[in-house]
Amino acid sequence: MTETAKYDCPMRSKLSVRCAAAAIIVVLASISLLASAAKADHSLSKLALPVDCNLGKDCFVQQMPDVGPGPLANDPLCGDATYDGHDGWDFRVRSVVDVARGVPVVSAADGRVLRVRDGVPDRIMVDGDDTAQLEGIECGNGVVVEHGSGLTSQYCHLRMGSIVVRPGMPVTQSTQLGLIGSSGQAQFPHVHFAMQRDGAAIDPLTGRFLREEHGCGPTLSGLFAEPVRRMMERPALAILATGLSSMPPTLPSLVAGEVPVAKNGGEATLAWVWAINMRQGDQFRIQIVQPDGTTMLDQSTEPLPRRMANYLAYSGRRRTIVPGTYRIVIDLLRDGVSDVTTQMAVHVKK
Ligand SMILES: [Zn+2]
Known part of the structure; x- marks a missing residue:
């Protein structure tokens, strides 16, 4: 049995931003002001990651x-890991x-x-949810930081009650602003990080x-x-x-x-895999090696007919789960x- 399921995650979020353009002519500037401006410009060409996590291991670029x-x-890489209008x-x-x-x-800088x-509850939206109640607060709990030179950064969907900064407060690069959450219009827990220059994204x-017109491509001037x-x-x-289980998640x-657990006596043995940002044509090769060392399953899924932002595949046999150590080997074929x-060992208790 080989089944697949889809769960696309379009997510739109916007903190309404009112931008007033002001022309300020400074005739006299103190040396300290010049020094701080130079420092700001320097940091702006060297943004930090806006999250304190191990990218690719415990946090991921979803869109x-x-x-x-x-x-x-x-x-920006000339691929399709986005949706129309996402900023x-x-x-x-x-x-x-x-x-x-x-x-x-x-803070990135x-x-x-x-x-x-703050004050917007965390919840995971699903397709068909009424979004009218989130009108104007799509960003959920958010922070906007101004960096000088017309640049601002915005951080959306933070966990309710986690924001530790207040308007007017100075921040240095990598200062904690809050925690990743799912407040506002969010279909998965994340932070939406957006930047503007002079009010334009x-x-x-x-x-x-x-x-x-030619927005994607080289990143050296980023x-x-x-x-x-x-x-x-x-x-x-x-x-x-x-993971390994009798029923797929x-x-x-x-x-x-909620991650299913393989239990002794389970009536089927299947391996499942959850991946993001798969392209049209991608496949999984799924292998299950039994506790006695023999390969129970070695099967490839059908090539994907289109891109999938979120994708779950599983494959298995109608065979009882027995105590011992199973090994799952998953290859993503592009x-x-x-x-x-990726490989994992699964220990099934007696
Ligand atoms: Zn977003």
Whole structure:
């Protein structure tokens, strides 16, 4: 039996931003003011990751900004890990368990807190939910930081009650602002990180305004520090979790932190895998090695007919789970070649 299920995660969020343009001519500037401006400019070309977590291991890029001008979604790496009109980077954690654990959201650069909103409850939205009640608070609990040179950064969907800064407060790079949550219009726990220059959305990876004709591509003139830029340039494809059980989980149950456990006597043995940002044509090769060392299953799923932001695949046999140590090997095949491999040992008690 081989089954697949889908769970696309379009997510729109916006903190209403009123921008007033003001022309200020400074005739006399003190040396200290000049020094602080120079410091701000320096930090702006070297943005830090806006989350304090191990990217690719315990937090992940789920969606990038849509940098193209037309209705076709185009991410900064010229791929399709985005949706039309999305204006920021979504850094996600796997589940509400991570939200409860607390993953810090930090300021990407030195600056001053401009606006804060708290008090919006955390909840995971599902398709069909009424979004009218979230009108105007799609961002949920959020922080906006101004960095000088017309640049601002915005951090959305923070955990209710986690924000530790107040408007007017100065922050340095990597200062904690709050924790990743799922407040506002969020279908998975994450922080939506968006930047603006003079009130217009820009992509910090490329350094270019969104909706430009040639918005994707080179990132060398972007705003991130070099090690961060290299991390962000990697494809957002990732395996989030895998496991052995008798019944497959569902994607909503995994986001809720409910992971099925393999039990002695279970009537079927199947391996499941949860991945994000899979492309059309991607496949999984799923192998289960039994406690006696023999391979019970070695099967590949059908090539995906289209991109899937979130994807769950499983494969197994109608065979009773026995005590001992099973081994699961998952290969993600891209263009027929293994692109990501993950293995795990599962101990089944008597
Ligand atoms: Zn987003």
